[in-house]
Amino acid sequence: MTAGFCDDDPKPGDLIEIFHHGYEHWALFEGSGYVIHLAPQGDGRVIGPSTIFSVLGKGAMVKRERLKDIVGVCDYQVNNHLDQKYRPLPVNQILKAAKGKIGEAMPYHVRGRKSEQFVADLRYGVARTKQLLKEPKPGDLIEIFRPGYQHWGLYVGDDHIVHLGLANVDSNAGFFILASSVDTRAVVKRELLAKVVGDSKYEINNYLDNVCRPRLLKKILQSAEEVINQTMEYNSKEWNCEHFVTYLRYGVAHSAQGPPPAISWPQSLPLEPESRDPGTNPFPANPPT
CATH class of the missing domain: 3.90.1720.10 (endopeptidase domain like (from Nostoc punctiforme))
Known part of the structure; x- marks a missing residue:
């Protein structure tokens, strides 16, 4: 060699x-x-x-x-x-x-x-x-560096991201509670990137692009839009904010906090029963393309 x-x-x-x-x-x-x-x-x-x-x-x-x-x-x-x-x-x-x-x-x-x-x-x-010097594009994954952990969102354009957060807690500070929880509930929010980031640092991090092909942009954004305000089950090891956004972008849920990807298309997101419209799937029924 x-x-x-x-x-x-x-x-x-x-x-x-x-x-x-x-x-x-x-x-x-x-x-x-x-x-x-x-x-x-x-x-x-x-x-x-x-x-x-x-x-x-x-x-x-x-x-x-x-x-x-x-x-x-x-x-x-x-x-x-x-x-x-x-x-x-x-x-x-x-x-x-x-x-x-x-x-x-x-x-x-x-x-x-x-x-x-x-x-x-x-x-x-x-x-x-x-x-860090690049401007995010719709469909990009945003990694936000909090003290002791990372929070994740999906950039959807117009300076907004879609992410998992606590329903009644400020997005800039509240997710540490979720990150340290074993099992709880979260809500999908569409918020200004600047509001969620606050004083933290962040970066664009489409880290699975080398091993997973991203879905079509229109499908990524449609999927994100359809679950805004939905309540979801949350588990720091099996379904956290990083699982959520990688699932939107790639159709495969992955997080460094948990085991290798276990959730893939065409499974639906883990919505709470009272939030799920019976008989419907928040994502397209076909595998991501």
């Missing part, structure tokens, strides 16, 4: 983007062939469509390793993609901060682009990603 290829010679403080199959991993170049990066826990195998579900949500540790060891046979590039928007910190300050984090344990999600946020924070002093 041949080693990974890169057009540019990295310099200390540069961001390195590594192209693994199905996702990108990021590292900060220290010099002398070494990088500092946020490495997911596991056996170090390359993650692809066949193994991505097993890595979602696992923890990670900041490591100093040889660039060639973490690149393997993958291509990589120097990608200081935010230099035109943010002034990089002095190199000695970048490297001092990076070395101070070696050995530190952190959350890690391939889908959440944590490795990119980690190195961008070191270079620019603020956690930014290319994904």
Whole structure:
């Protein structure tokens, strides 16, 4: 096998983007062939469509390793993609901060682009990603970073999202109660993205696009519209806000908090009996296309 290829010679403080199959991993170049990066826990195998579900949500540790060891046979590039928007910190300050984090344990999600946020924070002093700078499009999944958990919504246009929330609790704060609950009820809401996000950070995160084909946009939006104001069963492991939006976009429900996808078309959403119109399914009867 041949080693990974890169057009540019990295310099200390540069961001390195590594192209693994199905996702990108990021590292900060220290010099002398070494990088500092946020490495997911596991056996170090390359993650692809066949193994991505097993890595979602696992923890990670900041490591100093040889660039060639973490690149393997993958291509990589120097990608200081935010230099035109943010002034990089002095190199000695970048490297001092990076070395101070070696050995530190952190959350890690391939889908959440944590490795990119980690190195961008070191270079620019603020956690930014290319994904965060994009404007959402109808049908996009929105991941909102709350303290200790993530909330999810489906962008439907006009600055609004459809999401699962508590009926009588402010959407900006109340879902922590749901996230920590084993079994309760929730209501489907259509609300302004800015209202739901509040002071939190968020990103567009269509993380299953590499392994699942999204449904037709008109069907995604129609399905979301049809269940607005409906009461649903809620279970943090089996049916949470992330299950809900992935089901809308892909026709397969998935969450890093729960087991691999178990709910797929043409099953209906878990509506409460009093909210369900007898004899009807809130989604099309045919498999998603």
